[in-house]
Amino acid sequence: MNLDATLNADLHCHSVVSDGTLTPEALVERAKAGGVQLWSLTDHDEIGGQQRAIDAARAAGLAYLTGTEISVSFAGRVVHIVGLGFDHESPEMIEGLRATRGGREPRAREMAASLARVGIHGAFEGALQYVGNPDLISRTHFARFLVEAGHCTDVPDVFRRYLTDGKPGFVPHKWAALKDAVGWITRAGGIAVIAHPGRYDFTPTEEYALITEFIGHGGRGIEVVTGSHTAAEFVQYADTALEFGLLASRGSDFHCPEESRIDLGALPPLAGRLTPVWAALEDRIHHRA
Structure with a gap:
């Protein structure tokens, strides 16, 4: 498999194991039908669906990277860190995510x-x-x-x-620390990626602080092409990846056929000047058994 920037990789997706509406097995079928060549299931703060996703992807002949999306608190906001290519049986990660889900x-x-x-x-x-x-x-x-x-x-x-800060129904939650989330991922052999950075409405100073602290803890990637980014943000975060020497990731953030902005496999490719995160994870990709 050619692992350059043109690969149709979708490395951000959710199932019924967190807040998606499809099973891991149904998502494999949908990804395959959408032309996805490399896929990852990244359920929120949970890796309980990973073995199902691995088994279904192998059966379908779809290359697969383990994944999760960890919620962390940073500068008074919730930021999401995607983990890719880690050992999904890591006791430290399993326990850390269990504690994060606890509240x-x-x-x-x-x-x-x-x-x-x-x-x-x-x-x-x-x-x-x-x-x-x-x-x-x-x-x-x-x-x-x-x-x-x-x-x-x-x-x-x-x-x-109703469900945002200052509205009826909003209740804050104590999430993981950025240092902990990145540590769980990297010590389990994976790569940590800042998810959809354009969503956080940070000032340039706050975004710089996030990226530099993330790198300081061992983070190595950033989502450039994702379902919640505009075409202008594709360019902006491609430049960010190059400026900070980060690997570039790509993922739809698919949750549900009726709700998601874009379907599995339908994103534009990464810019060819970027180094894709999957090129650094070649030895962690699960192929057909």
Whole structure:
């Protein structure tokens, strides 16, 4: 397999193991049908679906890299760090992610109580209907309930009105530290990548601080082409990757056929001047058994 920047790699995707709506097996089929040549399942703060994804990808003849997306707190915001190509049986990573997930149910109950105070009752039980993994109940599951119950028109409407800072239903969560997340990934043999940097609305100074601290902890990659970036941001973060000597990644951030901005395999390629993250992970790629 040619591992240059033209490879149709999709290294950011979610299943029912976190807040997606498709199983790992269904995602393999969708990725294959979409022309994906190298795929990764990156469920939020969870690697419990990795063996299923590996087995399904092998059976389909689809090259695969292990993955996860870890939520960290940085400068008062939640930032996501994607891990790729790590040992998915690493005890340190398994325990670290378990601890990170630990506060989600109490947080979810607080969110439901807050929504009840503005007249929306039964939100916790309603959100649970959309949860594949109870340890990972999240704002996305609440959003799906609020849309289905007719309180909002779509998922973005829910977040605008209820589930962001300062709105009814928002409850902060204590996430992992950036140093810990990058450490879990690298000590398990993988590469840490800053996910969708254009989403965080950082000032240039804050973004510089994030990138330099990330590199200082051993982080090596940044998502350049992703479903939430504009064409201008593809160029901006390609320049960022070159400026800081970071490997470039690419991923749709696919969650659901009805909700996601772009389908698996439909992203434009990385710019040829970039060094793709998968070129540094060749020995970690799972192929057909």
